[in-house]
Amino acid sequence: MNLPRIILTDIDGVWTDGGMYYDQTGNEWKRFNTYDSAGVLFAHKLNIPVGIITGEETEIVRRRAEKLKVDYLFQGVKNKVEVVEKLINELGIEWKDVAYIGDDLNDMELLGKVGISATPDNAPVYIKRRVNLVLKVKGGDGAFREFVEKILLKADILDEVLRKM
Numbered sequence: 680m681n682l683p684r685i686i687l688t689d690i691d692g693v694w695t696d697g698g699m700y701y702d703q704t705g706n707e708w709k710r711f712n713t714y715d716s717a718g719v720l721f722a723h724k725l726n727i728p729v730g731i732i733t734g735e736e737t738e739i740v741r742r743r744a745e746k747l748k749v750d751y752l753f754q755g756v757k758n759k760v761e762v763v764e765k766l767i768n769e770l771g772i773e774w775k776d777v778a779y780i781g782d783d784l785n786d787m788e789l790l791g792k793v794g795i796s797a798t799p800d801n802a803p804v805y806i807k808r809r810v811n812l813v814l815k816v817k818g819g820d821g822a823f824r825e826f827v828e829k830i831l832l833k834a835d836i837l838d839e840v841l842r843k844m
Contacts, residue, residue, distance in 0.1 A: 682834050683778035683795055685770065686722050687751075687763065688823050690733040690740055692782035693799060696819030709739050714821030719747045721827050724840050730766070732759050734785055759789045780826045782806060782818055797826045 691697050694715050700708035722729050730751030731744050737754070744752045753762050759781075767777060775794035779786075782802040790796040790809045797812035799822040807813045814825045831837035 681794075682725065682836075683727060683830065684772045684776035685728050685730060685751075685766070685778070686718075686827060686830070687730045687732055687777060687779045687793075688826075689779075689781040689783075689786055690731055691735060692802070692818040693780050693822050694743075694819065696817065697782070707737065707739065709737070710819060711743055712819055712821050715823040716747050718824035718827035719749060720844075721824075721831060721840055723748070724843055725831075725836075732756050732762055732789075759785060760792060763789060763792075778826070778830060780814075780823060795830060797829070 688694065694711055695709045698710070702708070719729050728750035730753065731740065731749055732753045733740060734756055735754065740754060741752065751766065756762050763777065767774065774792050777793040778795035779789055779793040780797040781790055782798050783806065787806065787809060790798070790806070795812070796810040797814055798806050798810045799814050799816060799818040801817040812826065812829055814822050814829070816822050816825050828837060831840055
């Protein structure tokens with residue numbers, strides 16, 4: 680497997696368990712797993728940019744992306760394919776150079792276009808049928824990290840990257 684030129688990810692259901700938590704004062708909460716930060720770190724060690732594409736628009740996701748130094752953040756996205764098409768044109772790459780992990784209806788078309796696609800274990804069956812990799816973990820349990828590690832394992836460079844840590 681060739682390394683992707685960019686790794687893109689959904690948030691809800693991948694980096695989170697898909698739940699949205701609200702308190703009585705109107706605050707919204709999301710739980711992130713710190714394991715996923717290693718996925719960003721591994722990609723950056725190889726100079727592979729990471730991007731988040733989500734239909735939601737929250738300060739929570741912006742802060743998480745900023746903290747992890749995610750290269751691209753697209754929030755409030757209605758058509759993920761259009762956003763990625765514009766991005767790959769700007770970067771001068773092709774669909775086969777893109778890795779993407781998503782888990783639900785708004786990810787289906789994009790999962791079918793990219794070179795490397797994955798979904799967490801708890802995704803619906805019809806999503807699992809569209810991807811190259813079905814992960815062993817559920818969304819919110821380090822799925823993004825496992826995705827990046829699987830890419831590096833298939834390219835036979837995970838041990839090399841770990842030595843650089």
